[in-house]
Amino acid sequence: MSALAALIRRDVRIALRVGGGALIGVLFFLTVTVLMPFAVGPDLALLSRLGPAILWLGALLASLLTLDRLFTADHEDGSLDLIVMSRTPLELACAAKALAHWLAAGLPLIIATPALGLLLNLDGAATFAVALTLLAGTPALTFTGMIGAALAVTMHRGGLLLAVLVLPLSIPVLIFGVAASQAAISGPLSFGTPFSILCALSLISFVIGPFAAAASLRHGLD
């Protein structure tokens, strides 16, 4: 257990340090959100209708952007090999790394959401709903994205391949995340249904992600 805690602490500290690059995801999130009004026009009513969708898309792309860092740096300096060979089960180590990545790169996105909600003319309740769905949904993005990151690091290919592999898998999260936010804002659906499914998707990804990522690291690194 202490090994996992140490791994989480190390990863969070590396990510938040100079050169860690976790917070660049927030900057990207901000930039995407600012770009949107230029594409659809500065109509505040339209923006508040599209708001949840824009925030979700921005968060999805921002978390995709930082996923690359999940294994690459460790692979380059060799510590990934040590993690693979250590006595801690690799599945747990992968889960710990994903959790650390979410703490460093996912949580800041949710903290930034209220400020971005203001830009998109969302009221307090709507912003809260979007932040809540992001809180429930972004772990699923990180944990399924981890599979792609593990595959990409064993192939020595990051970037585009990672995006192509991960984006189709994140469609359910996007659907239910936006649906839950819309339900909370305008109805007619109850908020509970899509939100429960969103939580279920996160729970499923907690199971599948670490196992698939560990399998891919085990088979791929040599």
Add this chain to the structure above:
Amino acid sequence: MTLTDLANPTRFLALTTRILPWLAGATTVLLAIGLYQSAMAPDDYQQGATVKIMFIHVPNAWLSMFVWGVMSVAALGTLVWRHPLADVAAKAAAPIGAAFTFLALVTGSLWGRPMWGTYWEWDARLTSVLILFLMYLGLIALWRSVEDPSRAARAAAILTLVGAINIPIIKFSVDWWNTLHQPASVFRMGGPTLDKAFLWPLLVMALAFSLLFITLHLAAMRNEILRRRVRSLQMMQASRVAFSSEVGAGSRDGHASNEIGAA
């Protein structure tokens, strides 16, 4: 003859040389019968002659999912049993599956034009088939991004299995999303209530397309095995050239061209 016997590629090649002509013949005959029956099928009272697109569209859509199933079994073969031909089977199936999916999309869109008045409708089925197509393309991209086939095989196997778990989830989400955003105004084929006049040609066509897939798959597997042999022969030759030029080091400038010519 068990699956373990087929682990020897030479035996596999010998077996497929014998059965491929028969498979191709059976496919041709069944396709001819199916197409004739489809052409003879009566027009639908609502859709007219366009209902005949169904006889091509539905088998393609079935196979688009069936091929992913085949690849998932092959992925288990790669990861669990380490069957030497499993990754060949998986690699050969991916482009064929993508082609069936693409044809399902195209025929669906051509069918949608007279029915819905538009080539593309964000209908739940079309949308989930489109996502399946994207996943096939991602898988092919993964295969193509790595040179070493066995390395690519294990990564592709993991992605295939993750996809096999995720595809039902995606399908369910898209269905849910579609009913949320669209009132059910889309014309739906009544699946089980299909008339016998349509059902028989459809079943024959489905069988014919399955045979077509098996034929194409075996042929593609043969090609892949032969391609890998060519690749290893080329690499052996390349290493021989490199080795002989290293042995002749020192006088490399003068003799390099001779040695490469000799090798």
